[in-house]
Amino acid sequence: MKPAASAWPSLVLAAALLGPATAPLAGAASEAAAAPVVLGTASHAGEPELAAAVLRLAGDLLARQGLALQEGSVRFTGTGPVATGAPVEVVWSPPAARGALRLPLRLALRGAAGQPDMQAVVYGRLQQDMPVLNRPLARGAALGCADVSVQRRPVEMARADLWPLPCSLPAGTVLRRPLNEGDVLRRSDAGARPAVAQMQPVTIRVVAGAVVLESAGLALADAEVGDTVRVRPNISRQAVDARVVGPQAVVLESGTMQ
Structure with missing residues (x-):
């Protein structure tokens, strides 16, 4: 149940994010992923400021996996664990299964020892950096990194066969199918010129x-x-x-x- 507004005087972010080395992301071994990760600390002072702090911390966590949070929002559940001005830990528990982070993202807000946790659920849209063609190219056309830019696209467009970033295209790389400007480049779209090419x-x-x-x-x-x-x-x-x-x-x- 959402706490009353009177229970949330304003919030001030008190500590920076912990370094990436202290925060293993999804994809690590399942034993390491089970340990909760403290994303940062804050002092309690009002719901809008708390939501802003949670979104900032969640955004930084997602960014470390190459993801960007768009149109983010937060829903709080549970009873408020802290008094005015008391420090709050924002904690993420990595999932046991490997894989990229997805929304909704559930975080715990921890106050003093012995106090119950409050939950913060982060919603929004995720985008990911993807390699995109700068111009239309025909099948068999030579392809170089100058033809590719990095653009953020909805994460739903990502597949395991995305061409890796940063761009690295060996000399002699050609397109295996025609692509238009703005098309996402995948591993199956490009490769070395075949010994014999279709319709050549x-x-x-x-x-x-x-x-x-x-x-x-x-x-x-x-x-x-x-x-x-x-x-x-x-x-x-x-x-x-x-x-x-x-x-x-x-x-x-x-x-x-x-």
Whole structure:
């Protein structure tokens, strides 16, 4: 039950956040994650100031996981554990299961020894820094860090295959599918240029004993050296299977082409 307004004279933040080394986040071993973490201390003086302090501490906790709290609000439950001006500890109990922090976030407000805890439940929207394309790029286009910016997006857009930050793209990286300006970059979207690229020209070698014939054609899929790929020779409308033997080069045995 929410305490009466008279029970909350104004609040002044009394101590800074403890350093990150003293506050293990979710993702640590379950034994370490079970220990409560004191996010900071405050002295009690009114509900609006208390809510502001809790949001600040919760925001700092989330920021250490690369998350940003938007439109945050706090709901208090329980009886007030402190008298006017008395110190309050804001305590977070990490979940036993590994994973990123999510809302609502439940914190305990602890007063003097022997007094009951008050609970603060933090609500809002979470955003996360994500790699985003600065401009539209076609499939197969060269991709560098100059083409990528960091923008905050709703955490619901995040998946395990986000391209990692800070940006690091090896030379020769290309897009594997077309992306528009503002699209989030994922690991599956980019990589090294394949030996044979879809809808790109290839040299088709036909081997018949000691005789090797060459013809131009078009690859119908991406493939690496050693893979089998469908190609369409320029001299025929029929697609055939060929083995990739090098950059833009495939080979097929005689008798495969009709």
